Amino acid sequence: MANTTIETPKEVKHGDAESGGTGVGSGQPPARRGKAFKRILLLVLGLTAILASIPLYRHFAAWESTDDAEINGYIYPVSSRISGYVTRVTVDDNQYVEAGTVLVELDPEDYKVALANARANLVNDEAIAAAQATTVPLTSVNTSSQLSGAQADVNNSHAGLAAAQRQFDAAQASLQQAVANDLKAQDDVSRYKPLAAKDEIPQKQYIQAVDSQKATAAAVEEARASAAAAEQVVEQAHAKLAEAQAQLQYAMTRPQQISVQRSRARAAEAETERATAIFLQAQLNLEYTTIVAPVSGVVGQRSVQPGQNVSPGQQLMTIVPLDSQNIWVTANFKETQLTHMRAGQPAKISVDTYGRTYDGHILNIAAATGALYSLLPPENATGNYVKVVQRIPVKIVFEKGQDPEHLLRPGMSVEPNVKVQ
16 A cells, blocks of 8 residues: 555656646657747748848849949130230139120220221222232233234235335336436437537437436436335335234233233132131131130139230130039949949939939940059059959939039039949
């Protein structure tokens, strides 16, 4: 009985231990069951975190960003195109101006005088050119008539020379006849004189022979004078023919005369064109005395003052246009970030100054790294080369209409995020 009493409580205690569990069939103590539950909970939470991080990873992996970026823009230098004395400056630094606004005025008096002189020279050259142009057809008509007249004069001179020659030949024949008659009369006188002295012939016959000889002598002199006059006429005819031939030769140079006159007319036209160019340049120089803003923007770096003498090309100030079409972002991305980067991809641009984000897109990617564009490009042809991740400039432009207040300024630091996937 004593042994039975001892064993019965042990069985009861064992049964109580089993019945104190979570349920029928549970053979583990409560501490172990709590640890298992914690492990399962941690495992579930880990899987949940992994599954939740996958879309986050995909989201952030689709974007590339850099803090090595700034806003850039065009800066328009304003300079003088002529030399002059500054009489007025109408703007100051950091002042907004519209395109075409008068910025600087130069003294125009010297250029007004130059314009008046150029206008007078132009009018004079135009008058000369008009006269030369009129002379060309006149020369053509005159030379044509001169050629016809010279040809007629030559023909007439030939006819006159022939007539003079015939007259000269007739005078020579008359002279020869008169000489022959004079010789015969002289012979008759010689023969009649001794006969008359011997009274073999009548004295009257001798006297008639003497008178006849005197008459023939006078006829000889007259024939000689006529022959000399005819010879002079022949010489004059020769001279007139030579003159007519010279006139004909000159008239035959008609094409050359017209060509020379046309050359003079072209030279006068060229002088007119030159005078016109000088006149137009004088007009431009007078206009250049008023210097206006080439674009709308903010004035900066003003260095000109009234009373100053400026020279051509001297920079007077600058104008920075602030509209979104004239500013952009230069983002220096690492070369490892450009694997999937392409032109046209959208971008979000965070501006440090205002804490605002603007929309944009990639316009293009530079053709070389920023180091190669530097003043002293790196020289890696040495034995101490260390590989360094390079940065390549990427040009990002703003979408239109995002900066109506013109708050963005070149040089501001920004942080662009580009969606590459």
